[in-house]
Amino acid sequence: MTLQTLPRIALIEDDEIVRQTTCQWLELAGFEVEAFSHGKAGLDAVLQHPFDAVVSDVKLPDVDGLSILNELELHQVATPVLFITGHGDVDMAVGALQNGAFDFIEKPFEPERLSQRVSEAVDSYRQQASTQERQAYLARISGLEKVLIGQSRVMQQLREQVAKLARIDTNVIIYGETGCGKELVATSLHNESARQAQRFVPINCGAIPENLFESELFGHESGAFTGANQRRIGKFEYAHKGTLFFDEVESMPASMQVKVLRALQEHTIERVGGNQSIAIDTRVIAAAKADLNGHETFRQDLYYRLNVAQIHLPPLREREDDALILFEHFTRQTNPETRLASEADRHAILSYSWPGNIRELRNVAVRFALDDGISVMEILSNRPSSTMEAVQSDVPLLIQLHNFERKVLHECLVAHQGRIHEVMLALDLPRRTLNQKMKKFGLNRADYT
Template identity: 75%
Template structure:
């Protein structure tokens, strides 16, 4: 739901001096005020126009504020109303609040108190309205939209592109940052294609030691090498008639690129230790974090074989308000009765850069839903997180410092391929301090041993 930047307030007050003074004060506080001297006139305007909050005197010549409240409630108008009177008592206040009034203020009152309560009413109303729209959206989605959730234009275009490429049955390269959902997109391409009834076979090229790559992709015959006690079907053969997903393909060793290219060109595979050419019919979807055409260690001929279709997956920070939708989706999945987000929580979700993208957001949402004593900001300020090169505008300093320190450690581990002694020397850190920081930021030496790749 889109709102104007300046909140619109309806003010109903029959006393001209009080009405003018209150209107001027609210305008100075940053509100757009529509004033009405008649209760019925104000009520008619509220029933026909959109307001963010209502301020109304209780005693009016032609009606009263409590009756206006009842009328709005019966018409299912949830705009918060603050009632003001010089004749109120405890019973009237209790009755007003029980009937749904946001607050009840007695005259005389400090203008600052009124403007503060109006601000809180506007924030509450906008948050509830936006939440309702998001809930209605999540309840109504189906098909591809149920898997790739988001109302932003970028996500709409992505779903349209997937639907088109799925029908074409061509090889595809998916570009996107870590955690942005590349495997989910690849799975969707498979499920929407004619190959949906056959295997979807994912393999992370960056997680396989080079010595095991050939056997993993092509399989082996019994006795092909020490320890090969029985025949093993490789990933390419297993994906026959289905889809092979090569994640982090930029990490594939050059010798394997040659073998994969030949298999794709000839539509055959030969197991390690075997002589038989086995026919395969598969679709290849590759994923990378950088443009393979500019990658010095990636073969151009394999690039052209794979680069028939391209999908650029937008990072979460470029997807408008999708972060809130996804946050609530993951929170509800984890705990259907999780507590509502506060205004501070919503602001943290919307302003944070989410360097870890949807994967990071999902983790934070689950932690929030399972712990009633922690806020979103507290989670973000203490969690180990990756970061982008740019300064994260609107992100608290404590989060930026955490992200920067983690990136320095991560980059050093990449440069030295997990050799702790070299990292200690470069960063001038004692072994114990380095271990503590690696544990704090969730950095595991084993993740850097075989490849020199970005997380």
């Protein structure tokens, strides 16, 4: 990820000795300094090139400090200006503060004090500038970019690929780490396609017991097996003319892989316990975390069927500064009044590796937005590691089950943005049961839409 470059400071001071020593101090403190002996030269440089702060004498041979401030304002350059003042200049310095100067420092001063104030000026400027840039980005995006948010090169390429593949009615495999947007890409492919008016039907191949899989996918006739009291339509039929999304496709039981392959080859299915062959027209999108090519337990003939096109989702840590944009997006979504992330928060966001990708980032952003006093670092250091999250050896089983069930419902509501019908389908829950459970866990649909 890109961390920011050394702060660039324009130093304007006519006294050669003061200029040289101040320049050295600032460079030792980690700033990149460009020094000018005249106000006009310094001003022109600041108007033409990006600087993070200006450190300037108030009394200069050609122009004075105040007019530098005015010129910057006139040209809408928000670079903060710190004045160095001699004894007699305090009145002028106070005037400068009223006109928007960041601060003034009276000569003689300690080098540490100067570098401290310059750092503060740089931080606040960078914070403001980058926040404004991100807010402007979030406000101006539309279409697919508003769904698959991100300014990085890889995300731009991804959106182009999604837009292109959406128009071609082929099967697609989406690869990517956990939480990096596979399902979101799958729904985008559907929503941008000619099938958009029909259903998008997700099926999580890792979550269905093998003995129920066939009837889930193909449906059953009444009396097909014990407990099959009435006819049930399977996901294939339900997705007729729409899109069927095989999530975690690598977990599909071997026995089912054969049957799915046959359905895809023949464009027909039979319900369990039925003889009638039913024509189906579905586009299949699959998501996988592991490479299916040469996969030990995944049939290669099915792989070739699905693998007409591939999308590789980059993990969040490879998306340049997108983590900051997404953080901004999720915090504002949770609470429009959320405070700005500090320099330290932003640093933590950019240096963390985000193994849980965008889902993990969203959770952190939501906590940040709901808790006024907490920093990103604190949130990150307090959270249990994702592998340990599910199982705790010293908590009663019932409580763990309760928490897990709540988490499943919550994640599913988030994934489907509160669309109850989709949640019912995804979790295979009747509406009444889902409503009861949501009530029990205090989950409100409105919080997810």
